[in-house]
Amino acid sequence: MSAADRLSIRLKLARKDFALDVDLVLPPHGITVLFGPSGSGKTSLLRCVAGLERPAQGLIRLGHEVWQDDSKGIFRPPWKRNLGYVFQESSLFDHLDVQQNLAYGLQRSATPGSADALARAIALLGIGHLMHRKNAHLSGGERQRVAIARALATQPRLLLLDEPLAALDLARRHEVLPWLEALRGELRLPMLYITHSSEELMRLADHVVVLDTGLVKACGSAQEVLSSVPSPVIVGDEAGVLLLGTVVERDACWHLAKVAFDGGAMWVRDSAMPLGQAVRLRVLARDVSLTLQETQDSSIQNRIHGCIESIAEDSHPSQALVRIRCGTSALVARVTKRALSALNLTQGAAVWAQIKSVAVIG
Amino acid sequence: MEFALTRDALDAIALTLALASATTCILLVLATPLAWWLSQTQSQWRAPVGALVTLPLVLPPSVLGFYLLVAMGPHGPLGQVTQALGWGVLSFTFTGLLIGSVIFSLPFAVQPLQHAFEAMGARPMEVAFTLRAAPLDAFFSVALPLARPGLVTAAILSFSHTVGEFGVVLMIGGNIPGSTRVVSTQIYGHVEAMEYAQAHWLAGGMLVFSFGVLLALSLMRQRSARVLP
Numbered sequence: 001m002s003a004a005d006r007l008s009i010r011l012k013l014a015r016k017d018f019a020l021d022v023d024l025v026l027p028p029h030g031i032t033v034l035f036g037p038s039g040s041g042k043t044s045l046l047r048c049v050a051g052l053e054r055p056a057q058g059l060i061r062l063g064h065e066v067w068q069d070d071s072k073g074i075f076r077p078p079w080k081r082n083l084g085y086v087f088q089e090s091s092l093f094d095h096l097d098v099q100q101n102l103a104y105g106l107q108r109s110a111t112p113g114s115a116d117a118l119a120r121a122i123a124l125l126g127i128g129h130l131m132h133r134k135n136a137h138l139s140g141g142e143r144q145r146v147a148i149a150r151a152l153a154t155q156p157r158l159l160l161l162d163e164p165l166a167a168l169d170l171a172r173r174h175e176v177l178p179w180l181e182a183l184r185g186e187l188r189l190p191m192l193y194i195t196h197s198s199e200e201l202m203r204l205a206d207h208v209v210v211l212d213t214g215l216v217k218a219c220g221s222a223q224e225v226l227s228s229v230p231s232p233v234i235v236g237d238e239a240g241v242l243l244l245g246t247v248v249e250r251d252a253c254w255h256l257a258k259v260a261f262d263g264g265a266m267w268v269r270d271s272a273m274p275l276g277q278a279v280r281l282r283v284l285a286r287d288v289s290l291t292l293q294e295t296q297d298s299s300i301q302n303r304i305h306g307c308i309e310s311i312a313e314d315s316h317p318s319q320a321l322v323r324i325r326c327g328t329s330a331l332v333a334r335v336t337k338r339a340l341s342a343l344n345l346t347q348g349a350a351v352w353a354q355i356k357s358v359a360v361i362g
Numbered sequence: 363m364e365f366a367l368t369r370d371a372l373d374a375i376a377l378t379l380a381l382a383s384a385t386t387c388i389l390l391v392l393a394t395p396l397a398w399w400l401s402q403t404q405s406q407w408r409a410p411v412g413a414l415v416t417l418p419l420v421l422p423p424s425v426l427g428f429y430l431l432v433a434m435g436p437h438g439p440l441g442q443v444t445q446a447l448g449w450g451v452l453s454f455t456f457t458g459l460l461i462g463s464v465i466f467s468l469p470f471a472v473q474p475l476q477h478a479f480e481a482m483g484a485r486p487m488e489v490a491f492t493l494r495a496a497p498l499d500a501f502f503s504v505a506l507p508l509a510r511p512g513l514v515t516a517a518i519l520s521f522s523h524t525v526g527e528f529g530v531v532l533m534i535g536g537n538i539p540g541s542t543r544v545v546s547t548q549i550y551g552h553v554e555a556m557e558y559a560q561a562h563w564l565a566g567g568m569l570v571f572s573f574g575v576l577l578a579l580s581l582m583r584q585r586s587a588r589v590l591p
Contacts, residue, residue, distance in 0.1 A: 052488050078491040079500075085492035091485060095507040104503070105493030154494055 007158060007190055011048050011058035013041075018214040020044050020055070028063075030206030031184050031191045033222075035233060041214040042194045046160050049192065050085050051078035062158055079108075084151025086161040090143040092135045092150075099131045102150050109154035118153035124186055125149045125179050141172040145179055152187075159191040165200065180204055181362045198234045202226070202242055202282050203361045208233065227330035229312040229321045236315065240284035241332050247273045259360075263327025264304040268360050280361045285321060287357040288333035292343060294352050302355040304331060308347055311340065324353050331355070371564060373540050374548040381456070381544060382524040385463040389471040389520045390513070392464070397475035398501070419469045427533025430462050434534065459535040459542050466530045470519040478512025479505065515579065522575040526568070 005028035013020040020041040026032050034042045047053040049060055051067065054075060060068040067076045084105075092101050102122070106114050122128050125145040130138060138146065144164050151159060164180075165173045177200070183191070184204060195201060201208065201222075208225040210218040210233050218225045218233065226233055227241040234240070245261035250270055257270040259279055266281065273279060294303055306326030314321050320340055324331045331353050335345075345351065367375075400412055418426055433440040434453040441451050452458035486508055490500035506513070528546040535542030537551060545564055552561035 050492060052491065077496075078488075079494050079496050083492065085489070087485065087489065089485075091489045093486065093489070093504060093508070095504075095510070104490075104495075108494035108499070150493065 005063040005190075007049075007192075008059065008061040009045070009049060011045070011055040011060070013044055013048060013053070013055035013058075013214075015041070015044060015214070020048075020214040022211075022214075022216050024209060024216065024219060026190060026192070026209075027207055029188050029190050031193050031204045032207040032209060033201050033205035034192060034194045034209050034211060035196065035201055035205075036211035036217075037196060039213075040211040042211055043162055044214075045211070046085075046162050046192060046194060049158075050083060050160055051076060051081050052085075065157075082154075082156055083158040083160060084148075084154060084156035086144070086147050086151055086159070086164045088163045089167045090135075090140065091147055092138075092143055094135055096135075098127070098133050098135065098138070098146055101135070101146060102131075102153055105150055105154040111155045114153060114155055117155045118149070121149040121152035124152075124182060139172060140168045141175040144168065144176055148179075148183070157189060159187070159189060161191060161193045163194050163196070165195070165197070177203060178362070198238045201234070202240075203280065205242075223329060227323060227332055229310055229323045229332055232312075232321060232332075237286060238284070239286075239321070239332065239334065240282055241330060243281040243283060243329055243331075245279055245281055247275055247277045247279060250275065261327075261329050263306065263325075263329035266302040266304070266355060266358055268358055271360065273360075282359045282361050283331060283355055284357070284359075285332040285334040287355060288324075288331055289354045289356070290322065290324075290333050290335060290339075290343070290345065290351045291354060292351060295354070298354060300354040300356050302358065304353045304355065306331065306351065306353060308345060308349045308351060310347060311345075324351060326353070367563060368560065370539060370543075371545075371548060371560065374543050374545050374564075375567075377456075377540070377542075378525055378544040378546075381459060381463060382521045384460055385467060385524040386471075386517050386520045388460070388464050389467060390517060393468065393471035393475055393516060393520075394506070394513075397472045398479055398505070400472070401476050401479035415472050416469045418466045423466065423527065423529025424533055426466060427462065427530040430458075430465070430530070431534045434458050434461070453534050454536045454538060454542060456541055459531060459544075462530045462534045463524045463527065466527055467520045467523045470523045471516040474512045474515040474519065475509060478509035478515075482508050511582070514582065518575060518579055522572060526572060 007026040009022060009024045011020060011022060017039060018041055022045060034045065036042055044053060048055050048058060057070050058068045066074050067081050068074060093104065096104065102118060106118050125148055127142065127145050127149055130142055130146065135143065148164070165176055168176065181203065193204060205222040208218065208220065208222050209216060210225065217231065218228060222242050223244065232239050243261045245259040247257050248260045248265065249258035255270045256267045257273055258265055258267050259281060268281065304326050306324040309323045309325040309330065312321050314334060318336055319334055320337050322333045322335055322345070324333060333353060396415065400408060431453055432438050434451065435441045436445065436451050444450065444452050452461065482505065486504050487500050490504045495503060526546065531542065531544055531547055537543050537547045545568060549561050549564045552564070
């Protein structure tokens with residue numbers, strides 16, 4: 001991971017209802033999710049990176065390639081930026097069939113090996129059987145998969161995705177998500193992914209940038225950003241953390257698998273995951289309770305030892321969110337303030353976190 | 363009744379078709395970039411240019427014809443240029459008629475195209491840009507094919523409107539057989555000469571032709587459910 005391949009975005013853009021003002025350096029691979037409410041400037045940011053919009057003041061650089069630098073008067077138009085863009089709604093050209101849509105960018109990108117790139121993208125997105133269909137005969141999910149493959153055929157150095165699932169219904173969204181997860185695993189290129197769905201955030205993000213009214217509220221690895229408690233990214237019942245672990249043991253007798261992560265391990269439902277497979281675990285704050293001693297006589301068998309790193313107000317005055325540090329990982333527990341007082345829990349205290357429920361999310 | 367179409371009538375029909383075809387070809391070449399510019403620009407010139415293009419729609423043909431006649435005449439600005447270039451004076455010639463027709467039918471070509479480009483929105487071009495297509499390439503490979511129904515409508519309307527024009531033709535073309543006498547002015551001539559039978563044949567032919575064009579357009583609209591003026 002050389003620093004040279006990082007994506008630097010620095011821009012100021014005045015809009016009617018907000019002013020975009022960001023200064024970001026993003027890692028050279030993995031999915032960076034731009035998260036935030038609508039109207040927070042996510043799409044404007046992405047359009048500026050693509051060159052579809054030109055901010056008054058900007059510096060956009062991918063590795064050594066400068067796409068825009070207003071201090072030097074440099075602005076590369078979008079067709080000269082080596083990127084792929086997947087739009088929110090289906091953006092396939094209706095006058096072309098699937099194959100011609102896929103070939104459109106391929107014919108125009110001068111890079112050698114584009115045909116291989118397209119073949120790989122077709123395999124990766126499972127669209128080989130759609131090649132000679134008319135666009136009108138594709139489902140919403142299939143259209144988006146074709147649009148992603150079309151973008152990948154140009155061998156971009158950066159893939160921009162603007163809420164690619166937002167226009168799809170729930171069933172279709174669940175049909176496309178696994179393909180996106182496959183992309184994350186297979187592609188060695190940075191992706192900027194806009195969403196306001198906490199599910200997509202949890203399942204896809206390696207890094208998170210939280211935007212609010214044009215300003216960056218948080219930026220960092222998905223685990224860190226999602227477990228921050230003073231200003232939780234996801235509020236309400238969905239509040240929780242993401243743990244990245246590996247399957248280390250399987251218990252065929254009880255249909256359980258043990259997932260180890262830095263700071264502990266948990267038993268989860270075994271869904272035929274091979275040993276060594278990397279998995280993401282989602283632990284909701286409401287499913288985590290705290291004890292001072294390790295309880296051996298509880299039905300809750302996933303217990304992690306850690307220490308309280310911070311305590312913050314929750315949305316209801318009776319409750320608090322407690323961040324527990326365990327190794328490099330962190331858990332967040334939602335507990336009542338009365339319980340905090342009764343157990344005398346303060347910052348730095350050693351506790352056992354009991355995890356009642358954990359979801360394996362790909 | 364004598365034979366339906368006289369030699370004169372056939373000449374007039376041939377001339378009409380030649381004029382309409384040439385007008386349509388020139389108009390599509392001129393109107394496409396103009397309509398594109400009108401659909402995309404945020405320039406302050408958009409409104410005045412748009413109004414100017416639409417002017418022939420509301421102006422009496424005789425007014426337009428009068429100004430063109432003056433401009434193309436030996437002392438008009440256009441006439442001076444054509445004379446200096448050694449082309450002579452264009453009024454009362456086929457070329458002069460063609461120029462008049464192009465201007466007179468301009469809105470019928472520009473408007474369907476402009477509507478088609480506007481209905482398409484900015485997205486297809488943006489998608490093309492992110493797939494490495496430069497603007498001109500994107501225009502010919504994406505915008506124009508997507509605006510095809512508008513293009514077809516523009517062609518049909520320009521052609522049929524040229525076939526049906528009368529005032530401008532009379533003003534700048536005169537009514538010279540074989541050179542500037544088209545069907546509509548031929549009918550006028552027949553009526554003036556009290557030759558109602560010949561007038562009937564030509565007028566009936568125009569009626570059937572115009573109805574056929576509108577019917578075709580309407581069927582096309584049903585099929586493609588796309589923009590028409």
